Amino acid sequence: MLSAxxxxxxxxxxxxxxxxxxxxxxxxxxxxxxxxxxxKTTTLKTVVGFYSPQEGRVExxxxxxxxLPVHERARLGIGxxxxxxxxxxxxxxxxNILLAAKVAGRDEKEAMEIALSTFPELEKLLDRKGFxxxxxEKRMVAVARALVQRPKYLLLDELxxxxxxxxxxxxxxxxxxxxxxxxxxxxxxxxxxxxxxLADRVYVIERGEVIYEGSVEGALSREDVARAIGISA
Numbered sequence: 001m002l003s004a005x006x007x008x009x010x011x012x013x014x015x016x017x018x019x020x021x022x023x024x025x026x027x028x029x030x031x032x033x034x035x036x037x038x039x040k041t042t043t044l045k046t047v048v049g050f051y052s053p054q055e056g057r058v059e060x061x062x063x064x065x066x067x068l069p070v071h072e073r074a075r076l077g078i079g080x081x082x083x084x085x086x087x088x089x090x091x092x093x094x095x096n097i098l099l100a101a102k103v104a105g106r107d108e109k110e111a112m113e114i115a116l117s118t119f120p121e122l123e124k125l126l127d128r129k130g131f132x133x134x135x136x137e138k139r140m141v142a143v144a145r146a147l148v149q150r151p152k153y154l155l156l157d158e159l160x161x162x163x164x165x166x167x168x169x170x171x172x173x174x175x176x177x178x179x180x181x182x183x184x185x186x187x188x189x190x191x192x193x194x195x196x197x198l199a200d201r202v203y204v205i206e207r208g209e210v211i212y213e214g215s216v217e218g219a220l221s222r223e224d225v226a227r228a229i230g231i232s233a
Contacts, residue, residue: 006056040188079151089131136167
């Protein structure tokens with residue numbers, strides 16, 4: 001289990017997270033729902049290790065990893081796809097994927113097999129520079145890059161935002177398949193409709209506080225929670 005317990009995070013003197021607690025089990029997809037600015041990205045970055053909490057802790061399968069650096073958390077099995085994707089524009093799709101494999105100490109041939117078995121459509125794009133990839137193609141590269149590191153838990157920040165429905169569905173299918181293979185997924189999303197098709201459970205965050213945990217349907221049935229994610233109950 002990957003868990004956050006009572007996270008309080010201050011950025012530039014402003015309290016951004018106020019006692020956030022959540023957990024993700026292996027094999028399940030959990031969505032962290034909320035409007036832009038609610039604290040979703042800060043939560044993910046704290047779990048990954050980019051931010052250190054002033055209070056609370058992060059645990060990975062019972063081990064306190066609150067103050068471990070990012071690269072050590074990655075080696076322990078935490079994968080991350082940030083909102084801005086960080087696909088290097090002047091490296092090819094192949095080079096982006098192999099760079100991640102090299103950093104993680106993974107075999108390059110095995111890494112490409114993982115990437116192409118996950119996204120066969122990348123095969124014709126492998127020599128294309130990141131600068132010339134579409135938004136959906138970049139997301140595929142970014143997810144493939146995370147998966148070649150063989151994570152136990154995968155954190156995704158707004159993976160489906162702004163995509164054409166067919167591309168969003170393709171990525172959702174991959175996320176569900178990854179979870180079925182035993183990876184725990186924590187996905188930050190603003191769109192409750194997309195989350196409904198993706199998540200086993202959701203947490204709703206508003207102004208840095210978790211105000212709901214349960215099903216998407218349950219969230220939408222409560223007026224205060226629905227309002228927090230921009231939907232009328």
